[in-house]
Amino acid sequence: MTNAITYPAAYNVLSCEEMTYTEGGVGVVEAAMAWFPLYGWYKAVSAIHDYRKANINSNWVENGMNALVAHAEKSPTNTIHDIGCSFWFIGSCATIIGLVPNALLIFGN
Incomplete structure (x- = not known):
């Protein structure tokens, strides 16, 4: 007896890059939510933390900026989302109170 996995004839393996195009990237609701202060700031900080x-x-700073631009160029909703998150992150960094957190x-870990 062999342990073999068999797939249907129409089975295709997709990479993460291809899944973004298949799923459409960021949804309209998530793109709109990025313009709300707390959500946009949180998504930006968590994305930078995970990338770092x-x-x-x-x-990671230079490469992260290139990754942000590449993500934003994939779809209009990605662009709206990334601009919103960047806006709230830069706005919070512009204040000394926001820069430290x-x-x-x-x-942090």
Whole structure:
């Protein structure tokens, strides 16, 4: 007896990149929610934190900006979402009060 996995003849494996195009990227509701202060700020800080942890040994700031631009170019809703999140993140960094919590959240475990 062999343990073999058999797939249907029409089975296709999709990469994460292809799934973004299949699923359409960010939805309209999520793109609109990014313009609300707390949600947009939270999504931005958590995305930067996750990207930094995944790319700790690389130039994650420059590469992260390139990844943000690449994500925004995939669809109009991604662009709206990314601009909203960036707006709230930059706005919070512009204040000294917001800069410290942002740094603690991004560089924390």
